[in-house]
Every structure is written in C-alpha cells, then in structure tokens.
Amino acid sequence: MAVFGCAGCGAVLTAVVSEVALPIHLADTHWETLHPPLLEAGSYAVDPAPYGPPWRQWDEAGAREAAERGRFAPFGALSNGPSDTILLAPGDMxxxxxxxxxxxxxxxxxxxxxxxxxxxxxxxxxxxxRMDDCGCWQVVRLVPQAVVRLPGPPERPIMDWAELLAAGALWHRLSEYRDIPAGVALAQVVVASGGAPVEAAPGPVAELLGRALGALLPAGEGAKRLDLAGPGFGEPAADLVLVPVHPQTGDMWQPRAGAVPVPMDAALWAELAFPPHRTRLPVVGGLPAGVERDDPLPPHSWYPFQPSKEAFRYTLARTPAVREPWLRAIYDRGC
Structure with missing residues (x-):
C-alpha cells in the first residue's frame, strides 16, 4: 500500500491507497451526465499512456508519432503530456x-x-x-514527476479467483454505465474474430453483444461461437470466451479447453455469469399468498441494449490491429 506526497516539500497528498489494475474501460461517454469515480476509494492505478497538454491533432502529429504514443487510428487529440500518471478517486486526495x-x-x-x-x-x-465534468469518469491524475511515494503499510495480498468470488470482490453496480465496458468487450471480440462471423451464445452474451456483432461482422457458415467462461462458471464449448480481468493484477482468467480468451471488465463479467435477479430467487416454492415482493424485479429497457460506440472506437484506436484494412473499415464505420 502507498501514500503519495509532494516532491517539492514532502507534504502528504493522499490517503493510504492500494494498487489495482488499470481499469480497461477508460473511455469517456454519457455526455450531460455526471459519472461516478473511476476507481474505488482506497485504491490507485498507473496509466502508462501519455496524458495532458500539450495536445496535438492526428493530422499534425502523423501516424508514426501517434503510434509511438499508443494511438493507431484517429480518435480525439493526441497528448504530449507525461506517461505513468497515477489515478485515484477524488475523495482520496x-x-x-x-x-x-x-x-x-x-x-x-x-x-x-x-x-x-x-x-x-x-x-x-x-x-x-482533477476531472469531474459530465462525460468524464471522476478521477485525479497525479503527475509522476511532481509526487513521491512515501512509506506505507504492506501491500494487500493478491487474492486468487476463488477468494475474489467468495469475498464478492467482482460485483459492483454498473447501472446505466455498463455500456462502457460492454463497448470495450465488443472491440476485443471483433479483434479476436479476425473478421470472421461470430455467433453469440443465447442468453446474457447474445443480449449484450449479439446485435452489435451481427451489424459489424459478416454473416455466414463457419461462425465462431462466443460464450462466457471463468472462475466458478466453467468452460462451455466455444471458440471465443469472454473471461474476467483480475481487478488487482489485470491478468485474464485463462481457459484450459483451448478457446481464445477475450478480456472483459470483471464487474460486467460477474453480472453476466451470476445475474443478481437470477441467483436470489428461492430454489422451490414462492411467496405466500397475499405477500408482496419487497425486492424490485429486474429493470427491462424500453429499447435494445447498445454497447458504447465511444468505448468501442476508443479501444480499437489503441489496438495495433486496427491498421489492418478489414478492421480499419469497421473502425471507420463505428458500431
């Protein structure tokens, strides 16, 4: 665990925080809506990508310089700011x-x-x-050259997947922001497909990504099957499997059956693998006559779910494979 202080005078700048993996859904979206903090209180992550001014446009920098900064297709302005900024929840400052x-x-x-x-x-x-405007995850980015790491308590031990499941560490309320990690997952599936057709397994996977995959990838025989796999869930027969990313280390859960793993935000994965509204019902029987539910039924949207287009393009723009003609055509078309 760590405490960060000012490099100029040594003053303490943060609460005690524990390092976690950089969230894979950094894309900003939902304009005119205030976002929650990107990270939970008491945690921090390091972003290796440059961030902050001076900013340059893609045409000004050129494809080669953009690639050196981790951008392989035009998406917003390019940063010439420092790399390895330290991300925290604003309340920890x-x-x-x-x-x-x-x-x-x-x-x-x-x-x-x-x-x-x-x-x-x-x-x-x-x-x-500090950033907290609409369309932005609430976060503070510390400039690495302006801060120093001060002595702190020992780092928390890395939990294995069984411990994460038992502790409920994979479950968080995504609410209306679940489309952002879904857009990231959609981009990862499209890259893993290699441009081939993909058939989403019926159920939560099809509800989340099926329509978008059908619109982005060709149809036809020989489609690759996409399903969920992971700790406590098992490995169904599939070509591509959505697997959770460890919230502490950033490592993907690895299947054993030979399917290609596709990383997914752990909270979204847990929501699909163990839906709360499907796991909290009684095994047999029901409520007594005349007794009304005090737990609301799961919400049903008025329109089909749509992964975030911004998160989809944000992820592809930072993937070297987007330079391949077939994927660049999908990127330019969007989702």
Whole structure:
C-alpha cells in the first residue's frame, strides 16, 4: 500500500491507497451526465499512456508519432503530456487546493483540458489534475514527476479467483454505465474474430453483444461461437470466451479447453455469469399468498441494449490491429 506526497516539500497528498489494475474501460461517454469515480476509494492505478497538454491533432502529429504514443487510428487529440500518471478517486486526495485559472470544463465540472489543476497546500507546486465534468469518469491524475511515494503499510495480498468470488470482490453496480465496458468487450471480440462471423451464445452474451456483432461482422457458415467462461462458471464449448480481468493484477482468467480468451471488465463479467435477479430467487416454492415482493424485479429497457460506440472506437484506436484494412473499415464505420 502507498501514500503519495509532494516532491517539492514532502507534504502528504493522499490517503493510504492500494494498487489495482488499470481499469480497461477508460473511455469517456454519457455526455450531460455526471459519472461516478473511476476507481474505488482506497485504491490507485498507473496509466502508462501519455496524458495532458500539450495536445496535438492526428493530422499534425502523423501516424508514426501517434503510434509511438499508443494511438493507431484517429480518435480525439493526441497528448504530449507525461506517461505513468497515477489515478485515484477524488475523495482520496489530501492537502491540495484547486487552481481556479485551470478549472475549465464543458458544463458540469472540470475536464482537465488546462493541465494540472491541483496544487500542494505546502509549496503550491502543481501536482495533479482533477476531472469531474459530465462525460468524464471522476478521477485525479497525479503527475509522476511532481509526487513521491512515501512509506506505507504492506501491500494487500493478491487474492486468487476463488477468494475474489467468495469475498464478492467482482460485483459492483454498473447501472446505466455498463455500456462502457460492454463497448470495450465488443472491440476485443471483433479483434479476436479476425473478421470472421461470430455467433453469440443465447442468453446474457447474445443480449449484450449479439446485435452489435451481427451489424459489424459478416454473416455466414463457419461462425465462431462466443460464450462466457471463468472462475466458478466453467468452460462451455466455444471458440471465443469472454473471461474476467483480475481487478488487482489485470491478468485474464485463462481457459484450459483451448478457446481464445477475450478480456472483459470483471464487474460486467460477474453480472453476466451470476445475474443478481437470477441467483436470489428461492430454489422451490414462492411467496405466500397475499405477500408482496419487497425486492424490485429486474429493470427491462424500453429499447435494445447498445454497447458504447465511444468505448468501442476508443479501444480499437489503441489496438495495433486496427491498421489492418478489414478492421480499419469497421473502425471507420463505428458500431
């Protein structure tokens, strides 16, 4: 576990936080809507990609320079900022103030466009960027050159998959934001398909990705079957399997039966593998006559589920395979 302090004066800047894997659904979406924090309180992650100003457009930088910065197709502005920024939940910050002249945003908060906007109260050194505008996950990015890691308690032990399941560590409420990790998963499936047809297994997988895969990939015989696999769930016969990403290490759960694993956010995977509304019903019988439910039925959308187009394109733009003509054509078409 760690505490981060100011490199200028040594003042403590954060609560005690434990390192976790970088979330795979960093894409911003849901404009005009305030997002929840990207990370849970008491945790931090490191983003190896450059972030922050100065910003450059794709045409200005060129494909070669963009690839060096981890971008393989045009998607927003390119950052010339520092790599390895440290991401935290805003509530874990201590001893900082907002730099008001750098607090620009779209309409509901700060979007980080102006660079570091948090300064150390001890020495006034800019140490990080807070973002909480609509369309942005709420997060603070600490500038790695402006902070130091201070001594902290021992790091939490890495839980194995059985412990994660037993502790309920894979379950989190995604609510209306589940389309973001779904868009990431859709991109990963399309890449893994190699451009071949993909048939989603009936049930949760088809409900989540079936329509989008049908629109993006060709139809025909010899389709690759897509299903779920993972800890406590098993390995159905399939060519491609959606598997969870370990929330602490970022490693994928590995199948043994030879199917190609496709990474998926652990919370979304758990929601599909063990749906709450299907696992909390009595095994036999029902409610007594005259007794009404106090647990609401699962919500049913008025329209078919649609994975996030922004998250889909965000993920593909950061995948070297998008330079292949067949995948670039899908990227340009969107989902």
């Amino acid at each position: 201590r001893g900082t103030r907002l730099i008001l002249e750098r607090a620009g945003g779209y309409c509901m908060g700060i979007d980080g466009r102006d660079g570091p906007n948090l300064a150390c109260l001890g020495c006034d050194l800019p140490v990080g960027t």
